[in-house]
Amino acid sequence: MKINKIFPVVIFLFVLFSIKAQTTVYFRHDDSGNRDMRRNTVILKSTKDDTKQETFKDKIGDEEVLIYPNPVKSELTVEIPELGDDESARLNLYNQEGKLVLQENKATRFTILNLSDLPYGIYILNISLADKTIQWKIVKE
Structure with missing residues (x-):
């Protein structure tokens, strides 16, 4: 009772x-x-946080690319584990207006991009290696 x-x-x-x-x-x-x-x-x-941070995998040619966490609060990690010592990738981050807001011309196997100074929103990350390019949508919280 x-x-x-x-x-x-x-x-x-x-x-x-x-x-x-x-x-x-x-x-x-x-x-x-x-x-x-x-x-x-x-x-x-x-009050439940529905945002789930994930690690994304893709390939540029034969090279595997890992991007995490997404959505990101301050630091975005880009890993290209099989990148040679004499190779480097180019990372360009664009805002929704298409303006370049962050650039890393000599990204190595493990690169951390500091996004803490950028406003919240959606960004496009271009990763270029040799003559190949991939794009990712990055959410900044």
């Missing part, structure tokens, strides 16, 4: 603390100052 009383309370508290709500109220007035419309907008947001 006691469990039947506690269970709904536990469920209520779980739901209460697992979502956040924000209410926005809009008013519209006519020329005389009378309110002629009121609209409530409720925005629910889960």
